[in-house]
Amino acid sequence: MKRAFLFFLLSVLSFQLSSQYIERCGYEIHKQNRINSDSDYSTKRSLIEQQISNHAVNSSVRSSEIYRIPVVIHVIYNNETQNLSDDKILEQLDVLNNDFGRLNEDTINTRTEFLPVAASTGIEFYLAQWDPQGNPTSGITRTQTNQASFFNLQFDLNRMKSASTGGVDAWDVNQYLNIWICNLAIPIINTPFILGFATPPEGAPNWPSGSAAEEANYDGVVLHYEVVGENPNATGALASVNRGRTATHEIGHYLGLRHIWGDAQGQDGCEVDDGIEDTPNCADAQQQTCDFNSNSCLDSPTDFPDQIENYMDYSDENCMNMFTIQQANAMRFVIENFRQDLILTNREQNNLSNSIKLFPNPTADILHWQVLNSANIVINQIQILSVDGRIVRIISDGSTSINLIDLSPGIYCIKFHAIGFESSLRFLKL
Ligand SMILES: [Ca+2]
Numbered sequence: 314m315k316r317a318f319l320f321f322l323l324s325v326l327s328f329q330l331s332s333q334y335i336e337r338c339g340y341e342i343h344k345q346n347r348i349n350s351d352s353d354y355s356t357k358r359s360l361i362e363q364q365i366s367n368h369a370v371n372s373s374v375r376s377s378e379i380y381r382i383p384v385v386i387h388v389i390y391n392n393e394t395q396n397l398s399d400d401k402i403l404e405q406l407d408v409l410n411n412d413f414g415r416l417n418e419d420t421i422n423t424r425t426e427f428l429p430v431a432a433s434t435g436i437e438f439y440l441a442q443w444d445p446q447g448n449p450t451s452g453i454t455r456t457q458t459n460q461a462s463f464f465n466l467q468f469d470l471n472r473m474k475s476a477s478t479g480g481v482d483a484w485d486v487n488q489y490l491n492i493w494i495c496n497l498a499i500p501i502i503n504t505p506f507i508l509g510f511a512t513p514p515e516g517a518p519n520w521p522s523g524s525a526a527e528e529a530n531y532d533g534v535v536l537h538y539e540v541v542g543e544n545p546n547a548t549g550a551l552a553s554v555n556r557g558r559t560a561t562h563e564i565g566h567y568l569g570l571r572h573i574w575g576d577a578q579g580q581d582g583c584e585v586d587d588g589i590e591d592t593p594n595c596a597d598a599q600q601q602t603c604d605f606n607s608n609s610c611l612d613s614p615t616d617f618p619d620q621i622e623n624y625m626d627y628s629d630e631n632c633m634n635m636f637t638i639q640q641a642n643a644m645r646f647v648i649e650n651f652r653q654d655l656i657l658t659n660r661e662q663n664n665l666s667n668s669i670k671l672f673p674n675p676t677a678d679i680l681h682w683q684v685l686n687s688a689n690i691v692i693n694q695i696q697i698l699s700v701d702g703r704i705v706r707i708i709s710d711g712s713t714s715i716n717l718i719d720l721s722p723g724i725y726c727i728k729f730h731a732i733g734f735e736s737s738l739r740f741l742k743l
Pocket residue numbers: 573586587588589590591592593594
Protein backbone atom coordinates (compact mmCIF):
# COMPACT_ATOMS: atom_id res chain seq x y z
CA MET A 314 0.00 0.00 0.00
CA LYS A 315 2.83 2.33 0.85
CA ARG A 316 4.34 1.59 -2.53
CA ALA A 317 1.18 2.60 -4.35
CA PHE A 318 1.18 5.92 -2.52
CA LEU A 319 4.84 6.52 -3.27
CA PHE A 320 4.17 5.79 -6.92
CA PHE A 321 1.33 8.28 -6.85
CA LEU A 322 3.54 10.97 -5.32
CA LEU A 323 6.30 10.33 -7.81
CA SER A 324 3.85 10.57 -10.66
CA VAL A 325 2.54 13.88 -9.35
CA LEU A 326 6.04 15.23 -8.94
CA SER A 327 7.29 14.03 -12.32
CA PHE A 328 4.20 15.46 -13.95
CA GLN A 329 4.97 18.79 -12.33
CA LEU A 330 8.58 18.66 -13.41
CA SER A 331 7.76 17.74 -16.97
CA SER A 332 5.09 20.27 -17.82
CA GLN A 333 3.06 23.26 -16.81
CA TYR A 334 0.91 20.89 -14.79
CA ILE A 335 0.15 22.10 -11.32
CA GLU A 336 -1.62 20.18 -8.56
CA ARG A 337 -4.63 22.37 -7.95
CA CYS A 338 -5.90 21.06 -4.70
CA GLY A 339 -4.64 18.72 -2.02
CA TYR A 340 -7.72 16.58 -2.26
CA GLU A 341 -6.00 13.99 -4.46
CA ILE A 342 -3.20 13.49 -1.98
CA HIS A 343 -5.61 13.23 0.91
CA LYS A 344 -7.87 10.86 -0.98
CA GLN A 345 -4.99 8.61 -1.97
CA ASN A 346 -4.08 8.34 1.70
CA ARG A 347 -7.65 7.26 2.37
CA ILE A 348 -7.83 4.70 -0.41
CA ASN A 349 -4.60 3.13 0.76
CA SER A 350 -5.96 2.65 4.24
CA ASP A 351 -9.63 1.90 3.54
CA SER A 352 -10.64 -0.66 0.96
CA ASP A 353 -14.34 0.25 1.27
CA TYR A 354 -13.71 3.86 0.34
CA SER A 355 -15.49 3.83 -3.01
CA THR A 356 -18.50 1.93 -1.74
CA LYS A 357 -18.98 4.23 1.23
CA ARG A 358 -18.82 7.27 -0.97
CA SER A 359 -21.54 6.12 -3.31
CA LEU A 360 -23.85 5.25 -0.40
CA ILE A 361 -23.50 8.52 1.43
CA GLU A 362 -23.48 10.74 -1.62
CA GLN A 363 -27.09 9.78 -2.07
CA GLN A 364 -28.08 11.56 1.15
CA ILE A 365 -26.69 14.95 0.26
CA SER A 366 -27.92 14.60 -3.26
CA ASN A 367 -31.43 13.94 -1.94
CA HIS A 368 -31.18 16.97 0.26
CA ALA A 369 -29.95 19.20 -2.56
CA VAL A 370 -32.78 18.09 -4.82
CA ASN A 371 -35.40 18.53 -2.13
CA SER A 372 -34.29 21.96 -1.04
CA SER A 373 -35.75 24.00 -3.87
CA VAL A 374 -37.39 26.18 -1.23
CA ARG A 375 -34.58 27.32 0.94
CA SER A 376 -34.29 29.95 3.59
CA SER A 377 -33.40 33.34 2.19
CA GLU A 378 -31.22 34.15 5.17
CA ILE A 379 -27.72 35.25 4.24
CA TYR A 380 -25.16 33.17 6.08
CA ARG A 381 -22.19 35.35 7.05
CA ILE A 382 -19.07 33.46 7.97
CA PRO A 383 -16.39 35.09 10.12
CA VAL A 384 -12.92 34.44 8.72
CA VAL A 385 -9.53 34.65 10.34
CA ILE A 386 -6.58 34.84 7.95
CA HIS A 387 -3.27 33.56 9.30
CA VAL A 388 -0.41 34.98 7.21
CA ILE A 389 2.68 32.84 7.84
CA TYR A 390 5.77 34.25 6.18
CA ASN A 391 9.44 33.45 5.87
CA ASN A 392 10.24 36.57 3.85
CA GLU A 393 8.49 39.87 3.17
CA THR A 394 7.13 38.74 -0.22
CA GLN A 395 5.09 36.12 1.59
CA ASN A 396 3.86 38.66 4.13
CA LEU A 397 0.82 39.66 2.06
CA SER A 398 -0.60 43.12 2.62
CA ASP A 399 -3.96 43.82 4.22
CA ASP A 400 -5.10 45.09 0.80
CA LYS A 401 -4.25 41.75 -0.81
CA ILE A 402 -6.31 39.95 1.79
CA LEU A 403 -9.26 42.30 1.38
CA GLU A 404 -9.01 41.70 -2.37
CA GLN A 405 -9.32 37.96 -1.69
CA LEU A 406 -12.39 38.56 0.48
CA ASP A 407 -13.91 40.54 -2.41
CA VAL A 408 -13.26 37.67 -4.81
CA LEU A 409 -14.95 35.26 -2.40
CA ASN A 410 -17.99 37.46 -1.88
CA ASN A 411 -18.32 38.11 -5.60
CA ASP A 412 -18.02 34.43 -6.51
CA PHE A 413 -20.30 33.13 -3.75
CA GLY A 414 -22.82 35.93 -4.36
CA ARG A 415 -22.70 35.57 -8.16
CA LEU A 416 -21.66 39.22 -8.28
CA ASN A 417 -18.53 38.40 -10.29
CA GLU A 418 -18.14 40.42 -13.48
CA ASP A 419 -17.63 37.32 -15.61
CA THR A 420 -21.10 35.85 -15.00
CA ILE A 421 -21.71 37.12 -18.54
CA ASN A 422 -19.50 34.25 -19.70
CA THR A 423 -21.74 31.52 -18.27
CA ARG A 424 -23.07 29.57 -21.24
CA THR A 425 -26.80 29.83 -21.94
CA GLU A 426 -27.54 26.21 -21.08
CA PHE A 427 -26.18 26.73 -17.55
CA LEU A 428 -27.86 30.07 -16.78
CA PRO A 429 -30.99 28.39 -15.32
CA VAL A 430 -28.90 26.59 -12.68
CA ALA A 431 -26.26 29.27 -11.95
CA ALA A 432 -26.78 30.57 -8.42
CA SER A 433 -25.85 32.95 -5.70
CA THR A 434 -25.16 30.83 -2.63
CA GLY A 435 -26.41 33.34 -0.06
CA ILE A 436 -23.12 32.88 1.79
CA GLU A 437 -20.84 35.81 2.65
CA PHE A 438 -17.43 36.06 4.28
CA TYR A 439 -16.06 38.80 6.50
CA LEU A 440 -12.90 39.28 8.51
CA ALA A 441 -13.61 38.49 12.15
CA GLN A 442 -14.09 41.57 14.30
CA TRP A 443 -13.64 39.80 17.64
CA ASP A 444 -10.95 37.33 18.57
CA PRO A 445 -11.69 34.19 20.64
CA GLN A 446 -11.04 36.15 23.84
CA GLY A 447 -13.59 38.78 22.83
CA ASN A 448 -11.07 41.49 21.94
CA PRO A 449 -11.43 43.62 18.79
CA THR A 450 -9.31 42.27 15.92
CA SER A 451 -8.53 42.94 12.25
CA GLY A 452 -9.22 39.26 11.54
CA ILE A 453 -5.64 38.88 10.27
CA THR A 454 -2.76 37.33 12.21
CA ARG A 455 0.86 37.59 11.08
CA THR A 456 3.49 35.08 12.09
CA GLN A 457 7.10 34.92 10.93
CA THR A 458 8.32 31.34 10.50
CA ASN A 459 11.70 29.73 10.11
CA GLN A 460 10.17 27.29 7.59
CA ALA A 461 11.28 28.26 4.07
CA SER A 462 8.37 26.16 2.74
CA PHE A 463 5.72 23.94 4.24
CA PHE A 464 6.29 21.36 1.49
CA ASN A 465 7.77 18.19 2.95
CA LEU A 466 8.40 14.73 1.60
CA GLN A 467 6.12 13.18 4.20
CA PHE A 468 3.30 15.25 2.71
CA ASP A 469 2.31 16.25 6.21
CA LEU A 470 -0.34 18.83 5.37
CA ASN A 471 -0.77 20.29 8.83
CA ARG A 472 2.51 21.83 9.92
CA MET A 473 1.35 25.38 9.16
CA LYS A 474 -1.56 24.81 11.57
CA SER A 475 0.49 24.49 14.71
CA ALA A 476 2.85 26.90 16.44
CA SER A 477 5.01 23.94 17.46
CA THR A 478 5.86 23.19 13.81
CA GLY A 479 6.49 26.72 12.58
CA GLY A 480 2.89 27.62 11.90
CA VAL A 481 0.12 29.18 13.95
CA ASP A 482 -2.61 27.53 16.02
CA ALA A 483 -6.21 27.79 14.81
CA TRP A 484 -8.75 30.06 16.40
CA ASP A 485 -11.79 28.11 17.61
CA VAL A 486 -12.57 26.13 14.47
CA ASN A 487 -16.27 26.01 15.30
CA GLN A 488 -16.63 29.78 15.40
CA TYR A 489 -14.21 30.87 12.67
CA LEU A 490 -13.22 29.78 9.21
CA ASN A 491 -9.43 29.60 9.63
CA ILE A 492 -7.45 30.29 6.45
CA TRP A 493 -3.70 29.73 6.65
CA ILE A 494 -1.65 31.44 3.93
CA CYS A 495 1.91 30.20 3.55
CA ASN A 496 4.56 29.01 1.11
CA LEU A 497 3.84 25.56 -0.35
CA ALA A 498 6.60 25.64 -2.99
CA ILE A 499 8.80 22.64 -3.71
CA PRO A 500 12.39 23.79 -3.19
CA ILE A 501 14.63 24.11 -6.28
CA ILE A 502 11.84 23.86 -8.88
CA ASN A 503 10.03 26.58 -6.94
CA THR A 504 6.53 25.48 -7.96
CA PRO A 505 3.84 24.97 -5.33
CA PHE A 506 3.23 21.26 -4.78
CA ILE A 507 -0.41 22.16 -4.31
CA LEU A 508 -2.17 25.52 -4.51
CA GLY A 509 -4.37 24.90 -1.53
CA PHE A 510 -6.41 22.35 0.36
CA ALA A 511 -9.35 22.21 2.72
CA THR A 512 -10.97 19.89 5.21
CA PRO A 513 -14.62 18.96 4.69
CA PRO A 514 -16.77 18.99 7.82
CA GLU A 515 -16.74 16.04 10.19
CA GLY A 516 -19.65 13.75 9.41
CA ALA A 517 -20.79 15.32 6.11
CA PRO A 518 -22.79 12.61 4.36
CA ASN A 519 -21.11 12.89 0.97
CA TRP A 520 -17.58 12.42 2.26
CA PRO A 521 -16.14 9.16 3.50
CA SER A 522 -15.50 8.93 7.22
CA GLY A 523 -11.98 10.06 7.89
CA SER A 524 -12.04 12.84 5.28
CA ALA A 525 -12.36 15.60 7.87
CA ALA A 526 -9.40 17.13 9.67
CA GLU A 527 -7.23 14.54 11.46
CA GLU A 528 -7.45 16.72 14.54
CA ALA A 529 -10.23 19.19 15.23
CA ASN A 530 -7.78 22.10 15.37
CA TYR A 531 -6.65 21.41 11.82
CA ASP A 532 -10.05 22.24 10.35
CA GLY A 533 -9.98 24.98 7.72
CA VAL A 534 -8.35 26.04 4.47
CA VAL A 535 -4.70 26.43 3.44
CA LEU A 536 -3.63 28.58 0.48
CA HIS A 537 -0.28 29.01 -1.26
CA TYR A 538 0.56 32.70 -0.92
CA GLU A 539 0.98 33.31 -4.67
CA VAL A 540 -2.64 32.43 -5.50
CA VAL A 541 -4.25 34.81 -2.98
CA GLY A 542 -6.28 37.64 -4.54
CA GLU A 543 -6.02 38.81 -8.16
CA ASN A 544 -2.64 38.22 -9.78
CA PRO A 545 -2.98 39.38 -13.39
CA ASN A 546 0.79 39.32 -13.92
CA ALA A 547 1.25 35.69 -12.87
CA THR A 548 3.25 33.64 -15.35
CA GLY A 549 3.92 29.98 -16.13
CA ALA A 550 1.81 27.46 -14.27
CA LEU A 551 0.35 30.22 -12.09
CA ALA A 552 -1.11 32.13 -15.06
CA SER A 553 -4.19 29.90 -15.13
CA VAL A 554 -4.83 30.36 -11.40
CA ASN A 555 -4.51 34.13 -11.18
CA ARG A 556 -8.05 35.14 -10.19
CA GLY A 557 -8.09 34.26 -6.49
CA ARG A 558 -10.37 31.31 -7.13
CA THR A 559 -8.28 28.70 -5.35
CA ALA A 560 -9.91 30.10 -2.21
CA THR A 561 -13.38 29.85 -3.79
CA HIS A 562 -12.73 26.22 -4.75
CA GLU A 563 -11.24 25.22 -1.38
CA ILE A 564 -14.02 26.86 0.62
CA GLY A 565 -16.39 24.88 -1.61
CA HIS A 566 -14.74 21.74 -0.19
CA TYR A 567 -14.77 23.20 3.34
CA LEU A 568 -18.53 23.61 2.91
CA GLY A 569 -18.88 20.03 1.71
CA LEU A 570 -18.74 20.20 -2.11
CA ARG A 571 -16.98 17.55 -4.15
CA HIS A 572 -15.22 18.05 -7.48
CA ILE A 573 -17.77 18.05 -10.28
CA TRP A 574 -16.17 15.02 -11.92
CA GLY A 575 -16.80 13.04 -8.73
CA ASP A 576 -13.17 12.03 -8.15
CA ALA A 577 -13.38 8.81 -10.13
CA GLN A 578 -10.24 6.80 -9.77
CA GLY A 579 -9.58 3.47 -11.44
CA GLN A 580 -13.19 3.54 -12.65
CA ASP A 581 -15.03 4.85 -15.65
CA GLY A 582 -15.28 8.55 -14.80
CA CYS A 583 -18.81 8.76 -16.16
CA GLU A 584 -20.02 6.24 -13.59
CA VAL A 585 -18.95 8.39 -10.64
CA ASP A 586 -20.53 11.77 -10.02
CA ASP A 587 -20.46 14.47 -7.38
CA GLY A 588 -23.90 13.81 -5.90
CA ILE A 589 -25.18 17.08 -7.39
CA GLU A 590 -27.86 16.88 -10.07
CA ASP A 591 -27.27 20.17 -11.85
CA THR A 592 -23.58 19.66 -12.51
CA PRO A 593 -23.51 17.46 -15.63
CA ASN A 594 -21.57 14.27 -15.17
CA CYS A 595 -18.04 14.47 -16.48
CA ALA A 596 -15.23 11.96 -16.66
CA ASP A 597 -12.27 13.88 -15.35
CA ALA A 598 -10.88 17.26 -14.32
CA GLN A 599 -10.14 20.00 -16.81
CA GLN A 600 -6.42 20.63 -16.93
CA GLN A 601 -6.15 24.40 -16.36
CA THR A 602 -7.75 24.96 -19.75
CA CYS A 603 -10.89 26.59 -21.13
CA ASP A 604 -12.15 23.85 -23.45
CA PHE A 605 -15.74 24.76 -24.20
CA ASN A 606 -16.01 21.73 -26.51
CA SER A 607 -15.36 19.34 -23.66
CA ASN A 608 -18.22 16.84 -23.32
CA SER A 609 -16.93 13.69 -21.70
CA CYS A 610 -20.17 11.92 -20.62
CA LEU A 611 -23.55 11.47 -22.25
CA ASP A 612 -26.35 12.84 -20.04
CA SER A 613 -30.02 12.04 -20.32
CA PRO A 614 -32.60 13.19 -21.15
CA THR A 615 -30.60 16.27 -22.24
CA ASP A 616 -26.92 16.03 -22.96
CA PHE A 617 -24.91 18.96 -21.62
CA PRO A 618 -21.30 19.88 -22.23
CA ASP A 619 -18.93 19.56 -19.26
CA GLN A 620 -19.58 22.49 -16.92
CA ILE A 621 -16.08 23.91 -17.10
CA GLU A 622 -17.41 27.21 -15.68
CA ASN A 623 -17.85 25.55 -12.30
CA TYR A 624 -15.57 26.58 -9.44
CA MET A 625 -15.31 22.93 -8.41
CA ASP A 626 -13.49 21.94 -11.60
CA TYR A 627 -9.78 22.47 -12.42
CA SER A 628 -10.41 24.78 -15.38
CA ASP A 629 -8.38 27.89 -16.03
CA GLU A 630 -9.73 30.34 -13.43
CA ASN A 631 -10.41 32.79 -16.23
CA CYS A 632 -13.29 30.64 -17.44
CA MET A 633 -14.67 29.69 -14.02
CA ASN A 634 -17.68 31.77 -13.05
CA MET A 635 -20.39 29.77 -11.30
CA PHE A 636 -21.76 27.56 -8.56
CA THR A 637 -25.09 25.82 -9.21
CA ILE A 638 -28.37 26.00 -7.29
CA GLN A 639 -27.85 22.55 -5.84
CA GLN A 640 -24.26 23.22 -4.92
CA ALA A 641 -25.55 26.30 -3.07
CA ASN A 642 -28.18 24.17 -1.35
CA ALA A 643 -25.60 21.55 -0.41
CA MET A 644 -23.29 24.18 1.13
CA ARG A 645 -26.17 25.72 3.06
CA PHE A 646 -27.15 22.23 4.24
CA VAL A 647 -23.60 21.77 5.50
CA ILE A 648 -23.62 25.12 7.31
CA GLU A 649 -26.99 24.37 8.90
CA ASN A 650 -26.09 20.84 9.97
CA PHE A 651 -22.33 20.60 10.39
CA ARG A 652 -20.94 24.11 10.77
CA GLN A 653 -23.83 25.88 12.47
CA ASP A 654 -21.67 27.55 15.12
CA LEU A 655 -20.07 29.64 12.38
CA ILE A 656 -23.30 31.57 12.05
CA LEU A 657 -25.03 31.02 15.39
CA THR A 658 -22.31 32.32 17.63
CA ASN A 659 -21.72 35.36 15.53
CA ARG A 660 -21.02 38.08 18.06
CA GLU A 661 -21.68 40.85 15.60
CA GLN A 662 -25.21 39.55 15.15
CA ASN A 663 -25.78 39.49 18.88
CA ASN A 664 -24.57 43.04 19.17
CA LEU A 665 -27.12 44.15 16.64
CA SER A 666 -29.99 43.44 19.00
CA ASN A 667 -28.82 46.49 20.91
CA SER A 668 -29.01 48.60 17.76
CA ILE A 669 -32.77 48.52 17.29
CA LYS A 670 -35.17 50.38 19.52
CA LEU A 671 -38.87 49.42 19.82
CA PHE A 672 -41.36 51.88 21.24
CA PRO A 673 -43.76 52.11 22.89
CA ASN A 674 -43.41 48.68 24.45
CA PRO A 675 -45.92 47.47 25.55
CA THR A 676 -48.31 48.84 22.97
CA ALA A 677 -52.03 48.54 22.23
CA ASP A 678 -51.88 49.55 18.56
CA ILE A 679 -48.86 51.18 16.85
CA LEU A 680 -45.34 49.85 17.34
CA HIS A 681 -42.46 52.00 16.12
CA TRP A 682 -38.92 50.87 15.49
CA GLN A 683 -35.71 52.72 14.86
CA VAL A 684 -32.13 51.74 14.04
CA LEU A 685 -29.85 53.41 16.59
CA ASN A 686 -26.15 54.01 15.85
CA SER A 687 -25.72 51.95 12.65
CA ALA A 688 -26.61 54.18 9.75
CA ASN A 689 -25.58 51.58 7.16
CA ILE A 690 -28.11 48.96 8.18
CA VAL A 691 -31.00 48.63 5.75
CA ILE A 692 -33.78 46.48 7.17
CA ASN A 693 -35.38 44.65 4.25
CA GLN A 694 -37.86 42.43 6.04
CA ILE A 695 -39.57 42.27 9.42
CA GLN A 696 -41.36 39.20 10.75
CA ILE A 697 -43.64 39.09 13.76
CA LEU A 698 -43.90 35.66 15.38
CA SER A 699 -46.13 34.31 18.09
CA VAL A 700 -44.47 32.73 21.13
CA ASP A 701 -44.93 29.30 19.56
CA GLY A 702 -42.93 30.39 16.51
CA ARG A 703 -45.72 30.98 13.96
CA ILE A 704 -45.18 33.92 11.63
CA VAL A 705 -48.21 36.18 12.06
CA ARG A 706 -47.07 39.16 10.02
CA ILE A 707 -44.41 39.96 7.39
CA ILE A 708 -43.54 43.59 6.65
CA SER A 709 -41.33 44.27 3.65
CA ASP A 710 -42.16 47.87 2.76
CA GLY A 711 -39.66 49.50 5.09
CA SER A 712 -42.39 51.04 7.22
CA THR A 713 -41.13 52.06 10.65
CA SER A 714 -44.63 52.13 12.19
CA ILE A 715 -46.54 48.87 12.42
CA ASN A 716 -50.23 48.77 13.22
CA LEU A 717 -50.90 45.83 15.55
CA ILE A 718 -54.51 46.58 16.36
CA ASP A 719 -55.70 43.20 15.03
CA LEU A 720 -53.17 41.08 16.99
CA SER A 721 -54.40 39.19 20.08
CA PRO A 722 -52.89 40.44 23.33
CA GLY A 723 -49.72 38.63 24.33
CA ILE A 724 -45.96 38.45 23.94
CA TYR A 725 -44.55 38.41 20.41
CA CYS A 726 -41.12 38.09 18.87
CA ILE A 727 -40.16 40.59 16.17
CA LYS A 728 -37.31 39.71 13.80
CA PHE A 729 -35.46 42.30 11.73
CA HIS A 730 -33.63 41.03 8.66
CA ALA A 731 -30.96 42.96 6.82
CA ILE A 732 -28.27 41.84 4.42
CA GLY A 733 -26.05 39.61 6.44
CA PHE A 734 -27.82 39.47 9.75
CA GLU A 735 -31.01 39.20 11.65
CA SER A 736 -31.98 40.40 15.08
CA SER A 737 -34.79 39.36 17.39
CA LEU A 738 -36.61 41.46 19.99
CA ARG A 739 -39.76 40.94 22.03
CA PHE A 740 -42.73 43.15 22.68
CA LEU A 741 -45.98 42.94 24.60
CA LYS A 742 -49.26 43.63 22.79
CA LEU A 743 -51.91 44.90 25.21
CA1 LIG B 1 -23.27 16.01 -11.04
